[in-house]
Amino acid sequence: MSQTTKTPPSAPAEASNRVTLGWSNRLLARPEVGALVAAIVIFVFFLIVAPAFRSPASFFTVLYQSSTIGIVAVAVGMLMIGGEFDLSAGVIVTTAGLVNAMFCYQLGINLIVGAVLSLVFCLAIGFLNGYLVVRTGIPSFLITLGTFFVLQGANLGVTKLVTGSVSTPNINQMDGYKTLDAIFASSFKIGSVTVEITVLWWFLFVALSAFILQRTKIGNWIYAVGGNADSARAVGVPVKAVKIGLFMSVSFLGWFVGMHTLYKFDTLQAGNGIGNEFLYIIAAVVGGTLLTGGYGNAIGVAIGAFIFGMTSLCIVYAGWDPNWFRAFLGVMLLLAVMVNLYVKKLSTARKVG
Amino acid sequence: MTPTRTRKSLTVAAGMATAAALALAACSSGGAPASTADAGSGSGAGDNSGYTFAMVTHETPGDTFWDKIKAGATQAAKNSGITLKYSNDPDPAKQATLIQNAVDSKVDGIATTLATPDALAGAVKSANDAGIPVVAFNSGIDQYQQVGAKMYFGSDENLAGEATGKRIAAAGGKKVLCVIQAAGSVALEARCAGVKKGIPATENIQVNGADDPSVVSALQAKLAQDSSIDWIVTLGAPIALDALKAMDAASSKAKLATFDLNVDAAQAIQDGKIQFSVDQQPYVQGYLAIQSLYLNKKNGNDIGGGLAVLTGPSFVDSKNIAVILPFAKNNTR
Numbered sequence: 155m156s157q158t159t160k161t162p163p164s165a166p167a168e169a170s171n172r173v174t175l176g177w178s179n180r181l182l183a184r185p186e187v188g189a190l191v192a193a194i195v196i197f198v199f200f201l202i203v204a205p206a207f208r209s210p211a212s213f214f215t216v217l218y219q220s221s222t223i224g225i226v227a228v229a230v231g232m233l234m235i236g237g238e239f240d241l242s243a244g245v246i247v248t249t250a251g252l253v254n255a256m257f258c259y260q261l262g263i264n265l266i267v268g269a270v271l272s273l274v275f276c277l278a279i280g281f282l283n284g285y286l287v288v289r290t291g292i293p294s295f296l297i298t299l300g301t302f303f304v305l306q307g308a309n310l311g312v313t314k315l316v317t318g319s320v321s322t323p324n325i326n327q328m329d330g331y332k333t334l335d336a337i338f339a340s341s342f343k344i345g346s347v348t349v350e351i352t353v354l355w356w357f358l359f360v361a362l363s364a365f366i367l368q369r370t371k372i373g374n375w376i377y378a379v380g381g382n383a384d385s386a387r388a389v390g391v392p393v394k395a396v397k398i399g400l401f402m403s404v405s406f407l408g409w410f411v412g413m414h415t416l417y418k419f420d421t422l423q424a425g426n427g428i429g430n431e432f433l434y435i436i437a438a439v440v441g442g443t444l445l446t447g448g449y450g451n452a453i454g455v456a457i458g459a460f461i462f463g464m465t466s467l468c469i470v471y472a473g474w475d476p477n478w479f480r481a482f483l484g485v486m487l488l489l490a491v492m493v494n495l496y497v498k499k500l501s502t503a504r505k506v507g
Numbered sequence: 508m509t510p511t512r513t514r515k516s517l518t519v520a521a522g523m524a525t526a527a528a529l530a531l532a533a534c535s536s537g538g539a540p541a542s543t544a545d546a547g548s549g550s551g552a553g554d555n556s557g558y559t560f561a562m563v564t565h566e567t568p569g570d571t572f573w574d575k576i577k578a579g580a581t582q583a584a585k586n587s588g589i590t591l592k593y594s595n596d597p598d599p600a601k602q603a604t605l606i607q608n609a610v611d612s613k614v615d616g617i618a619t620t621l622a623t624p625d626a627l628a629g630a631v632k633s634a635n636d637a638g639i640p641v642v643a644f645n646s647g648i649d650q651y652q653q654v655g656a657k658m659y660f661g662s663d664e665n666l667a668g669e670a671t672g673k674r675i676a677a678a679g680g681k682k683v684l685c686v687i688q689a690a691g692s693v694a695l696e697a698r699c700a701g702v703k704k705g706i707p708a709t710e711n712i713q714v715n716g717a718d719d720p721s722v723v724s725a726l727q728a729k730l731a732q733d734s735s736i737d738w739i740v741t742l743g744a745p746i747a748l749d750a751l752k753a754m755d756a757a758s759s760k761a762k763l764a765t766f767d768l769n770v771d772a773a774q775a776i777q778d779g780k781i782q783f784s785v786d787q788q789p790y791v792q793g794y795l796a797i798q799s800l801y802l803n804k805k806n807g808n809d810i811g812g813g814l815a816v817l818t819g820p821s822f823v824d825s826k827n828i829a830v831i832l833p834f835a836k837n838n839t840r
Binding site for chain 1: 567568569570571573574690712713715717718719720721723724725727728729731732733745748749752756769770771838
């Protein structure tokens with residue numbers, strides 16, 4: 155204990171243990187970058203193999219296809235960042251349209267009234283999903299699986315009961331149709347290109363979601379709730395309200411696409427929409443959202459939906475044997491996820507220096 | 508999205524009653540006619556036989572096609588005082604179980620679809636062993652006798668496809684796009700294969716019939732990719748309406764033919780947007796299946812002379828649509 159000669163550590167080491175990220179790493183650390191790289195790779199690939207894809211008109215068809223998935227995926231992505239699932243998101247789209255169409259047709263009521271009523275109904279379902287999840291603590295996967303089955307059955311049962319058939323009557327002669335058609339299902343021309351209005355709505359919802367997630371207190375709450383709900387609660391985040399709100403935003407955007415489908419096609423088949431819930435989740439995951447919550451962003455989810463829309467249509471543009479459609483789709487999606495993962499690994503490799 | 512929306516929506520929910528009240532005031536034209544014609548109803552002044560028949564199908568819930576089969580069966584049951592027990596499951600094993608259920612509950616006769624004859628043969632045999640007559644309808648034309656069904660009522664899908672192909676060839680069609688809305692269905696593949704016999708340059712495309720927007724964009728993409736397509740054949744009436752949207756969006760000059768009918772497709776035929784429909788008359792299939800069981804039970808009759816009774820293909824086009832449209836609106840055609 156007499157070693158007094160020990161030299162004090164000279165202080166060069168301010169930089170020794172700190173992780174510094176260069177601009178490239180900071181860029182790569184963003185959730186959407188992997189998806190963006192994958193999207194560009196797939197885009198270029200199809201530009202090469204599918205001559206019919208090389209036109210602005212085709213591109214906007216792809217955007218339309220992406221938007222019908224992407225709009226609901228915006229909310230599903232936020233919900234997943236908040237650490238929950240919603241398996242009822244696919245059928246609620248059909249429920250929304252059915253409620254509007256049948257209520258108005260059978261009672262001869264202006265469609266706008268029915269649309270509002272349908273919105274209230276959908277928000278109530280979203281609220282119920284969220285309330286049951288936060289109240290019981292049962293995983294949302296199970297709760298919403300329950301609502302999924304209930305809605306699927308009710309869609310068919312109620313429609314059959316009311317209309318005597320499993321599709322709704324044509325509503326395009328009813329009052330309010332023109333207004334709602336203009337809001338939800340119109341399209342306009344820019345030069346030779348037809349732009350569906352859902353594409354614009356999709357961009358708007360993505361921008362709104364990006365703003366909320368990155369720039370507001372509520373966005374921070376969503377990340378906190380999905381990252382670790384207990385810690386979030388401990389620091390004063392209203393966890394229950396955030397989760398219920400997220401479920402309601404899913405049902406809101408589900409309603410929105412439901413309105414689009416109804417006013418674009420004028421009638422609805424009661425069995426539709428089943429299976430789409432997985433497309434929303436796929437879009438979110440391909441876009442870099444973590445299945446476990448707490449990580450992801452709106453742009454990524456939008457790119458995920460775009461990858462899905464592009465792949466599903468470009469197989470057609472390329473003129474490939476349609477029997478292989480699903481197989482191609484699966485391979486594309488796997489590749490997208492792997493590129494995503496690879497880029498993320500690159501970005502999180504710690505550079506100590 | 509935000510907690511505030513939660514509270515807001517509660518307020519909205521509270522205002523629902525107000526909305527409903529408003530709604531009643533806000534009348535709209537174009538809704539349901541004041542006196543709705545009850546689909547499939549009619550005078551039930553027939554025999555009061557007291558038989559119980561089971562109808563088992565491979566229906567996937569949510570397809571209007573099956574509504575018509577049921578409407579026909581219900582009408583036949585009503586006419587002859589029959590109690591009809593309907594059940595369905597698209598899964599072959601479960602459909603077999605449903606047939607077995609009917610056998611166990613000692614019904615007087617069974618009408619079943621034979622989409623998957625091999626899977627159902629055992630159940631049909633056990634019905635025969637129990638002395639319960641079985642008739643087949645809608646699908647299974649090639650195997651119904653071998654499986655043990657007495658009679659068959661339905662369309663020949665190959666024949667229907669071939670007839671469609673010939674008709675399109677006669678109208679000058681060169682390249683047909685055949686739209687398959689459900690993967691792995693033998694009947695749908697058979698239709699397209701039949702069309703291909705008439706028009707060798709027929710190409711199939713697989714779409715997801717449960718998602719209308721994706722059907723439209725897929726067809727739109729296909730039309731953009733291959734501008735030589737001059738005819739489109741859809742295999743279900745709702746898909747035909749999606750195809751019309753896609754043709755519109757792609758400014759395609761192609762002509763459209765479809766299998767099966769619904770109100771909107773019938774209207775589109777009258778408006779000249781759909782050239783023709785190949786109807787297999789599902790109402791007749793359901794009606795005859797039940798009626799034949801009744802005649803067999805009551806009077807020992809056998810219909811078809813040992814051969815299948817064909818309910819289709821029956822072509823619906825601009826020439827006969829005026830007669831058929833009211834029936835389509837009535838959900839019976």
